[in-house]
Amino acid sequence: MVFLPDPKFGRLGHIPDNIPISEFMLNEEYGRLPHSQSRDPYTCGLTGKTYSSRQVADRVDHIARGLAKEFNWSPNKGTEWDKTIAVFTLNTIDSLPLFWAVHRLAGLVSPANAAYSAEELKHQLLDSNAKALFTCAPLLPVALDAAALAKFPEDRIYLLDIAEDGKQLPALEPLNWGPGKELAGLHSCAILKGVKIAHRNVIANVLQDAVYEKSYRDQLAKANGQPNYTEVALGLLPQSHIYGLVVICHAGAYRGDQTIVLPKFELKTFLAAIQNFKINTLFLVPPIIINMLRSRDVCSKYDLSSATSIFTGAAPLGAETAADFRKTYPNIIVRQAYGLTETSTLACATHPHDIMLGSSGCLIPGYEARLLSPEGQEITSYDTPGELVLRSPSVVLGYLNNEKATKETFEDGWMRTGDEAEVRVGPKGTEHIFIVDRIKELIKVKGLQVAPAELEAHLLTHDAVADCAVIAIPDDSAGEVPKAIVVKTGSAGTDDEASKAIIKYVQDHKARHKWLKGGVRFVDAIPKSPSGKILRRMLRDQEKELRRKASAKL
Template identity: 70%
Template sequence: MVFLPHSSTGQLATIPDDIPISEFMLNEKYGRLAHDKSSDPYTCGLSGKTYTSRQVVERVDHIARGLAKEFGWSPNKGTEWDKTLAVFSLNSIDMLPFCWAVHKLGGLVSPANAAYSAAEMKHQILDSKSQALFTCVPLLPVALEAAAMAGLPRNKIYLIDVAPQLLGGAKPPTEFKSLTQLLEEGSTAPALEPLKWGPGEGARRTAFLCYSSGTSGLPKGVMISHRNVIANTLQIVAFDGGFRDDFARARGLETFKEVGLGLLPSSHIYSLVVINHSGPYRGDQVIVLPKFDLKSYLASIQNFKITGLYLVPPIIINMLRSQAECSKYDLSSVMTLFTGAAPLGMETATEFLKIYPNVRIRQGYGLTETCTVVSSTHPDDILLGSSGILLPGFEARIMTPENEEVTAYDTPGELVVRGPSVVLGYLNNEKATKETFEDGWMRTGDEAVMRVGPKGTEHVFIVDRIKELIKVKGLQVAPAELEAHLLGHPDVADCAVIAIPDDAAGEVPKAIVVKSASAGSDEETEKSIKKHVEEHKARHKWLKGGVRFIDAVPKSPSGKILRRLLRDQEKEARRKAGVKL
């Protein structure tokens, strides 16, 4: 059985495949809301600094000219792999204009998680072969260490402006050229020739190189084409279009423009496409916050009258546990809460609605490899616990481990999807690409069921993850990566890493370790192992679930770690200890 999009989700427009993302986002010819009718696309939630839609167009042009002058680039010379820039920064209102300027030159951007350690950032610089690194003052020490490890010269490091509140009154070091300087230099530089792309070139060219663990293994560069981003933007717009039109008519408005929250890291595909492309394309305003802080988050909702919250479950749980603080702010402007990156439990959603009954809770499902949203809750078809219905242009199959198609509802299997936003594959990893992608279909590694909702539509329910990824506050942690790191510790003879539940983070990693003969006491060894991870890995990868010592790691005859058995053991231990499961 192939599950097709429901007709009420809207018709998908023609997806252009001969233009870069910058042209699609900045030229009204391709369907974006007219610039003079758009809200300011990016506004800083801390400083209040904002850009109009027209100013963004001008800034992109000037930054592109500045980059061309700085690096000797020309739009129609070389490929995107000759013009690759890494970005390691907190959220900023300059982030997307910078990305589009690179795209205007035919280059590509590799965004990195702001929580990365120097070793992790070094891997991405080297793997992506980035020619320069754009960072911000708060992350500069880590960026410098990573660049030194990767052999990237200091003069190839540039600074992106962030809210002054993050600098504590300090002045940015003058040693490093800023994006603002590049923009100023570009404002007097010669105009750029337009990109001359033929049919299909936007589908072949990589625009973003985002790093994901995929269905297994260590982080891999995911090659996301211009057409992938354009397609998912159009899919989201088509999916929501009818509802937004009805909402506008009911209020006597020409068009409904959302004030959305831009809190989630712009390096994450959810934020990158859903918030930072779909929103401005349809004329919405994005209130950008550099990182999560409860008070500044609540103040932004109140001060900017935010109507759409784009969150991950841990932030929702934080709100529920901090009602004394939340009650001090006027949050009545919020109409919609959209959650993704990890499943939101039905109990949590129900608890939220008791406090905020007028908010529509929507949940989406997608991956870096699908260039974001595969399915989403339609505002007129809400079913708590569901990840919604398929977006226009997507098809899905449910497959058994024997690779047979499931043809019955409420029967679990691996979710396999096909659509125009499914990416090109993994950089320099033919094996992983072949395992994950075939004839346009993508194996998600997630166990799902299809279920018919009260309105007769087919809803996607994510039941469990077949893949081994751990989701900590919506961020991916690959057990294989931590296991490889732990095996470098002299006290570790063998190990496995599994997820255990956590109220605040959703899941946290726990190490199951076989000690080496030279290891000391359990207490000393656990402390040493945790320190070993904390000194080399980002905070969300730390062993917050602790360490358990065993005699042997259970494995299959082929050597595959039997993580499900380990998870079952942990679950039973928690049950016996009286811990709520």
């Protein structure tokens, strides 16, 4: 059974496949809100420095000219693999103009995680075969160390906030993706994130998002007596991550929104930005939402009245936590989304007119979805878990230098997500996607499945739990049992007291096979990726080492 988007959320139209992302984002011909009606697309939340829509377009042109001269690049010579740059930086208003300048030259951008060590960055430099590395002053020492490890020339390392030194250079020749290259946007890689993301993939997802949001924004525009509705959004999530890069930095600018860019999360700076710039939509991840709930006293000192919605993704947000947030901030709606790098981000999202807490929302226009049982059988009923398999024009080209993984994941346009999901009918009769968990992370207790995300969402509602993760540990009789790794709150008491209270809390609310038979271990912090995903493999390795040491003492 193929699940399809509800037509009431709009239908996806033509997707250009012969233009680069830069042309799509800067040319009003492709539906982007005109410069005259757009807000400043990128504003620094620390200094207030801002670029208008027109300034961004000019900056892209000037940087592209400078890059062409510096590296002897031409829009119509060579392939994208000959014109690859790596970008290793904290969030900044200068990132997207650089990205689009490279795309103007039919080049390729490989964004690196700002939290990378020199060793990790070295691998990305070598894998991408980057011809230049752009970074920022705070990360320059790591960039230099990585370059040394990779034997990467130091004279190919540049600071990102480069001057517009190409302004006085001759104009570039037009990028010609005409005869013989009509489908260049479909086949040419634009962004490299371990997966090869084509120009058309990003363009498709921006259009899918725009269509999905249209009815809601049209309603707001009408209510405000305006021809179009634009808003101020938070740009805190890493621009190197597909969520921050496409959903925030591309889709927002396409719709004429203003993004307030912050380099990293710091609670008071984050709250001050909302207050000072009157931010409407907060693009967040669950750890930040939980932080807000744990810091109600601090949050209450700031004026957050401009915020009308939060949009959360990258990791599941439990219905209980979402309900707690709504109780604390009743004027802010909670929207949750689901997507992957392999789908160039959004696959489903909560529509503001159809909210169901705990759900990842409905399929956005242009998607098809199937659910497969472990045996590969099609699941045709609601409320039945199975692996989520997706097809969309935003599904990427494949993995870099990994043909085996590409063949295992992509087939006939379909992409196996590795995530277990259920389709449930919401209160308004629409089909909602619920992500149960990563299939490989499900805990099997005597053959019964336990989803770590479910227990984590429940544990986070306990007063003693500031943060947590649930993993499987071996058990002779049950096969596996759940164990909670917990960061205590200040009021939690001793470890023994907190452990007993937490275990009883689960016993009082969950089925027996979900009880924490593996116990509770307290830590100072839960290891997570920059996007907020729990690094379960690291926790499992820690537990394995603890068991090894315990056995050695016997």
